[in-house]
Amino acid sequence: MSSIQASRGTRDILPDEVSYWQRVETIVREILVRAAYQEIRTPIFEQTALFERGMGEATDVVNKEMYTFKDRGDRSLTIRPEGTAGVARSYIEHNLHAQGGVQRLWYAGAMFRYERPQAGRQRQFHQLGVEVLGSGDVRADAEAIALATEILQTLGLKDLRLDLNSIGDANDRQTYREALVNYLTPFKEELDADSQDRLTRNPLRILDSKDPRTQTILDQAPSILDYLGSDSQRRFDRVQQLLSDLGIACNINSRLVRGLDYYTHTVFEIQSDDLGAQATVCAGGRYDGLVSELGGPETPAIGWAMGLERLILLLQQIQPVSPSKVDFYVVSRGEKAESQALILAQLLRRSGFTIELDLSGSAFGKQFKRADRSGAVACLILGDSEAETKTVQLKWLKSGEQTAIEQSALLETIADLRTKISHLKDEN
């Protein structure tokens, strides 16, 4: 094949699939608006330093997955690999903190990571995220998590697991880190190769190793939850209590750690068993240190991101596509009739009907075939004789029943039939 194809790890979302995306977008917008979240749109590319500082220079995303390039002014830019850093940057740059109170923001858009494509993982993918900036209240944690579960539940997704953990503050993590390293060092030779390497580099990440032998060793390892300071512990207890009050079931997973450096205290992940290896649909947590790290004021914050491709993968497993239906399919033949049909179509569209005008110019028989396939409820037919008498034939496709209507009276006659149309539409 010599023609150009979509780049590796990117793909087209064709009309059949777009209806899923639209459904998600509609539901998301409704739920977030009701919770007083405001949409924010930040640039697709940012200065490379933003992501390096925000996500942590030691993370894999920063080290090997970013699309980084120099522009003509020799600036190092990076196409965003995630959304939080850009939102935090914007929050600082526009002094949104000076507006007082809590900023509840959401975004949705394409993110880019140079990774090996796999089911549920692409180089260009889409995330929906929320960021609550300026509140350290545990209710912010609970509210954010509740919104995520609300969205997933409203979309009809079942069998999702919410894992919750606290990774404490920096001090808690430091003491825990030492304890973990002390415990693991004697077992060093028995750990998988990656974990051995992480023992010095990033020991906390050993906790979510998938290697069974490493997991066995970890069974007896100290738990981060035993190393939380009293403040951290109180926070964690409160979050659990609030979630329980909201009727949200969660599973405490003391081995849950997140990949990006900015997380503190609450971390969580929502997973599905129906996605293969890339099981995480939504993940997030508190990041009280990020805004100050990026040069802003001390700002407590919590947020999460959802992978929309993964979400839609799940949606497709439970629901068939609902093709958008046409109210009237307009069939016409003959120069005069065809131009009248065009005018009538526009007239009807203005009063809110969905109209598909047949443009093929082929025989009536062919046009009716297409009318069927369009899923239209009824046909409007204009031929030479209709053009002469300024009438139009209205034919209900299911019953075959057909009547003639004056073109001038079409709008009011059809308006009366609105309920019949919506009824027939629902039937299919």
Place this chain on the structure above:
RNA sequence: GCGAGCGUAGCCAAGUGGUUAAGGCAGUGGUUUGUGGUACCACCAUCCGGGGGUUCGAGUCCCCUCGUUCGCCCCA
């Protein structure tokens, strides 16, 4: 970045060295040039992701490459 599998028309798919590349769905045309959904008929891959090689002969074997799938790493 590492390991393994796969790649035949818009979609699904047979084919396992012998040459005209099954079949189904979809599509197009017709039976029916002013009336569809059913039925019947016809058409619809000079070509098997791309390139190179082995062979008298390759979709079928080998190599490279691209893409994809599953897993690792990582992550949403």
